[in-house]
Amino acid sequence: MRGIQEFTIWILTLSIVYVQRTDGDNKNYRVATLFEPEYESLRLAFNNAATNVNIQEKLGQGRNIIFDMRTVKPQDSFEANKEVCREMRSRDGIAAVFGPISSMSRAHVQSLCNAFEIPHIQSIWDPREPREYFSVSVYPDHNELSKAYADLLTYWGWKEFTVIYEDGDSLIRLQKILETARGTDYTMTIRQLEMYQNKYTSLLKEIKEKHEYKLVIDCHTSKIKQFLQEADSVNMLSEYYHYHFTTLDLSQLDLDQFMHKGANITSMRLIDPNNKDVRNMMVDWRIRHTYLSSPLLGMRAIATETALMYDAVYMYARALKGLASAQNVSTESLNCNKQGTWKKGLSLLNYMKAIEYNGLSGKIKFYDGKRKDIRLGIISLTQKGIIEIGHWTNKTGVNITFTHKEKVYNDLERLRNTTLRIVTVYDPPYVYNLSEPNEKGQMHEGFIVDLLDALSAKLGFKYEIYEQEKRDYGSADDTTGKWNGMIGDLIERDSVNKADVAAAGLTITYDRARVVDFTMPFLNLGITIIYRKPDSKPPDLFSFLSPLSPDVWIYMIAAYLCVSFMLFVIARFTPYEWENPHPCNEDSEEVENQFTILNSLWFTIGSLMQQGCDIMPKAISTRSVAIFWWFFVLILVSSYTANLAAFLTMSRMNVPIKNAEDLSKQVLIPYGTLMSGSTRNFFKKSNMTTYKRMYAYMSANEEKVMVGGNTEGFHKVKTENYAFLAESTSIDYQVQRNCDLMQVGDLLDSKGYGLAAPKDSPWIDLLSTEIVNLQEKQDIASFYKKWWVDKSDIVCETEEKDKSASSSALGIANVGGVFVVLAGGSIFGLLVSILEFLWKVGRNARADKQSFWSEMTEELRFIFVRCKSTRNTGESTGKTVENNGVTFNAVPTVPTANKETFD
Numbered sequence: 001m002r003g004i005q006e007f008t009i010w011i012l013t014l015s016i017v018y019v020q021r022t023d024g025d026n027k028n029y030r031v032a033t034l035f036e037p038e039y040e041s042l043r044l045a046f047n048n049a050a051t052n053v054n055i056q057e058k059l060g061q062g063r064n065i066i067f068d069m070r071t072v073k074p075q076d077s078f079e080a081n082k083e084v085c086r087e088m089r090s091r092d093g094i095a096a097v098f099g100p101i102s103s104m105s106r107a108h109v110q111s112l113c114n115a116f117e118i119p120h121i122q123s124i125w126d127p128r129e130p131r132e133y134f135s136v137s138v139y140p141d142h143n144e145l146s147k148a149y150a151d152l153l154t155y156w157g158w159k160e161f162t163v164i165y166e167d168g169d170s171l172i173r174l175q176k177i178l179e180t181a182r183g184t185d186y187t188m189t190i191r192q193l194e195m196y197q198n199k200y201t202s203l204l205k206e207i208k209e210k211h212e213y214k215l216v217i218d219c220h221t222s223k224i225k226q227f228l229q230e231a232d233s234v235n236m237l238s239e240y241y242h243y244h245f246t247t248l249d250l251s252q253l254d255l256d257q258f259m260h261k262g263a264n265i266t267s268m269r270l271i272d273p274n275n276k277d278v279r280n281m282m283v284d285w286r287i288r289h290t291y292l293s294s295p296l297l298g299m300r301a302i303a304t305e306t307a308l309m310y311d312a313v314y315m316y317a318r319a320l321k322g323l324a325s326a327q328n329v330s331t332e333s334l335n336c337n338k339q340g341t342w343k344k345g346l347s348l349l350n351y352m353k354a355i356e357y358n359g360l361s362g363k364i365k366f367y368d369g370k371r372k373d374i375r376l377g378i379i380s381l382t383q384k385g386i387i388e389i390g391h392w393t394n395k396t397g398v399n400i401t402f403t404h405k406e407k408v409y410n411d412l413e414r415l416r417n418t419t420l421r422i423v424t425v426y427d428p429p430y431v432y433n434l435s436e437p438n439e440k441g442q443m444h445e446g447f448i449v450d451l452l453d454a455l456s457a458k459l460g461f462k463y464e465i466y467e468q469e470k471r472d473y474g475s476a477d478d479t480t481g482k483w484n485g486m487i488g489d490l491i492e493r494d495s496v497n498k499a500d501v502a503a504a505g506l507t508i509t510y511d512r513a514r515v516v517d518f519t520m521p522f523l524n525l526g527i528t529i530i531y532r533k534p535d536s537k538p539p540d541l542f543s544f545l546s547p548l549s550p551d552v553w554i555y556m557i558a559a560y561l562c563v564s565f566m567l568f569v570i571a572r573f574t575p576y577e578w579e580n581p582h583p584c585n586e587d588s589e590e591v592e593n594q595f596t597i598l599n600s601l602w603f604t605i606g607s608l609m610q611q612g613c614d615i616m617p618k619a620i621s622t623r624s625v626a627i628f629w630w631f632f633v634l635i636l637v638s639s640y641t642a643n644l645a646a647f648l649t650m651s652r653m654n655v656p657i658k659n660a661e662d663l664s665k666q667v668l669i670p671y672g673t674l675m676s677g678s679t680r681n682f683f684k685k686s687n688m689t690t691y692k693r694m695y696a697y698m699s700a701n702e703e704k705v706m707v708g709g710n711t712e713g714f715h716k717v718k719t720e721n722y723a724f725l726a727e728s729t730s731i732d733y734q735v736q737r738n739c740d741l742m743q744v745g746d747l748l749d750s751k752g753y754g755l756a757a758p759k760d761s762p763w764i765d766l767l768s769t770e771i772v773n774l775q776e777k778q779d780i781a782s783f784y785k786k787w788w789v790d791k792s793d794i795v796c797e798t799e800e801k802d803k804s805a806s807s808s809a810l811g812i813a814n815v816g817g818v819f820v821v822l823a824g825g826s827i828f829g830l831l832v833s834i835l836e837f838l839w840k841v842g843r844n845a846r847a848d849k850q851s852f853w854s855e856m857t858e859e860l861r862f863i864f865v866r867c868k869s870t871r872n873t874g875e876s877t878g879k880t881v882e883n884n885g886v887t888f889n890a891v892p893t894v895p896t897a898n899k900e901t902f903d
């Protein structure tokens with residue numbers, strides 16, 4: 001390996017010597033090269049490229065680029081001009097000028113080249129229009145670069161950011177960003193780096209105080225490291241900061257010391273170090289560096305301008321070769337003091353501008369004399385160093401190729417090495433502060449601590465808990481808009497009370513979600529009222545009526561009367577209910593119907609009271625009615641009995657308020673919420689009249705009714721006549737432990753608790769995903785059970801029984817069906833009795849030799865007009881008899897032959 005390297009160097013050295021030696025040969029093309037000492041790397045890149053071009057015969061026909069490398073003083077335009085004139089005056093003149101770099105010298109040399117039509121070739125950033133000069137630059141067009149920077153910020157959705165610039169040139173580079181941010185929804189702060197005289201700490205402190213977390217910095221690459229070091233010294237390299245540098249040479253810097261700090265450090269680059277040509281060239285230069293001590297290397301990556309100088313030489317060589325193949329390109333000596341131009345200069349310049357090829361800096365193509373259509377890699381400093389996370393082209397815009405999976409992996413790696421600072425409010429059962437460490441050695445426990453433990457076991461982070469100074473959850477000040485409480489701590493994350501995550505019974509609200517990030521909710525809840533249970537009322541004197549609703553009682557009485565009457569009527573119709581009242585006297589012609597009105601009423605009430613009766617129906621019709629009535633009674637009495645026990649044991653509450661509406665309309669029970677929290681904000685922001693009225697009352701009596709914490713609120717409820725509006729989860733916890741407290745009414749809204757983190761926190765997605773996972777595994781449900789139910793020694797008798805009893809008084813909807821069955825049964829009995837009646841009428845008519853109709857009229861008259869229950873039967877022949885003034889074509893009960901008919 002070493003042998004090959006030595007051989008290569010030997011060849012290269014020889015070739016350089018050869019190039020120098022061929023000076024004066026008009027087959028060669030002489031170029032003027034002027035570099036200031038500080039641009040040694042460009043000089044070497046030129047040398048290297050020209051050597052390679054000559055070796056590889058890029059110009060064809062054995063022609064070479066020959067040059068006499070001159071070193072000029074920076075900004076010494078006189079010396080630079082003198083050197084160029086000297087070169088032009090030489091025997092064969094020159095075919096191009098490379099360099100100088102410093103702005104003043106460059107400007108003068110450019111004018112000179114312009115005057116004598118000698119192409120001036122550049123590889124550095126120059127925002128001046130190249131058309132004004134006889135010049136061509138392989139450096140990308142500044143407008144295109146500026147657009148790339150602006151596109152990237154738009155892609156990231158930066159609406160609020162700070163621009164730090166170095167000088168006037170920076171503003172040209174940042175032009176497109178400044179234009180984009182002119183929109184009303186952008187907030188851009190511009191700061192100049194030079195004002196701070198290379199001491200960036202005061203600038204950084206100012207930025208920190210103003211909570212500016214997204215910064216675009218345009219400064220020389222050499223200043224970046226110091227800038228980041230000073231940012232680190234003021235704690236500004238945490239994950240919440242994003243530094244985007246406009247330099248194309250960030251990859252050159254050794255930023256390893258900042259890799260684990262967490263800050264997002266990004267930039268763009270033109271030179272892709274993974275490009276095969278770039279890699280080969282790096283190997284080539286590394287060999288030279290080892291033996292020739294080249295300043296080109298010692299850097300992590302090739303500098304953009306160096307690579308561009310290399311590309312510039314190749315571009316020039318290709319153009320020259322192209323032009324020379326089409327026409328004779330010869331140079332001529334020109335005198336700076338005389339007029340004259342190089343005839344081929346313009347053609348060569350145009351050839352260069354029309355060229356298209358792939359160099360170290362990607363595709364080289366010119367539009368309007370400006371290099372455009374570039375591809376910029378988007379790079380980011382990660383724990384593994386600088387990696388390319390995407391790229392930009394004018395056509396496709398920003399394309400981030402760093403996959404979500406890679407990002408998650410990256411964030412996870414960082415989280416594993418992080419100790420999260422957790423802000424909370426001690427409030428049982430979410431977080432308890434212990435006076436001495438528990439068995440796990442922790443000073444805190446509670447539902448939230450279990451949740452954090454589960455998250456940390458899965459994600460690998462460590463955490464430390466502190467309580468919010470004022471024990472506030474967080475609300476924004478109406479006038480200043482400044483947030484207090486835990487939300488304030490997250491926003492002011494860089495101050496002493498720096499918090500990475502807020503973990504408590506912290507409600508996710510729209511206003512909060514605009515200033516901090518929330519995870520998915522881990523508990524669902526709503527606002528409700530907690531109040532002391534009122535003294536219980538002795539059971540009602542008439543509570544025995546409660547199992548059935550008043551409707552049912554009324555319907556039942558109506559059914560009783562109807563069925564009794566029906567029975568009476570049916571029994572009259574049916575001949576089988578007419579019986580001999582003297583069974584021992586079989587000859588008696590007297591018949592009697594046991595179902596008088598009173599007896600019918602007695603029969604039905606007897607069965608309703610479950611006592612039975614001495615009267616029993618005999619006909620199918622009356623028996624049918626009886627059966628359906630008994631069925632009706634069976635169902636109704638069973639239902640009544642089932643409910644009665646609950647009603648008799650129930651001690652009714654004298655609840656003065658049943659919901660928020662009741663609360664809002666009274667003045668005897670004071671009510672309030674937490675002084676600073678989402679419940680208060682709910683009432684404050686509500687448009688509903690009831691809640692508005694409640695908020696007006698609460699804010700007018702703030703001192704008296706608002707409390708500093710949930711514990712204080714619950715204590716107030718227990719000891720005073722006070723109703724506390726709080727969240728159902730907290731109320732649930734209290735109600736399970738304090739049997740004299742109860743929840744009043746339903747939930748007024750529905751929301752959730754989530755963990756919160758500063759905006760753009762890299763941890764929020766990881767925490768969120770894991771919370772969903774814990775929810776699916778029902779771990780969160782088991783934490784809830786542990787802290788709400790299992791940890792409670794008290795088991796209160798819930799009001800469920802009462803509630804269910806009062807709500808289950810049987811209404812007509814519950815027992816309506818039985819009434820229908822009864823009605824059906826009664827109608828059935830009636831129909832059967834009519835059939836029995838008609839059948840008997842028919843028989844009697846035949847026996848009496850009367851017409852059917854006259855027989856029926858007589859029978860009906862007996863039933864409905866002469867309504868008596870006894871009568872004398874006629875002869876068995878059915879002759880008309882009269883008894884007690886009733887005439888009836890009696891159905892014979894005697895003689896025996898006819899008795900069968902009756903039975």
Ligand code: GLU
Nearest residue numbers: 473505506507677678679
């Ligand atoms: N969970 C509430 C919050 O995050 C605090 C309690 C309340 O307002 O009732 O603000």
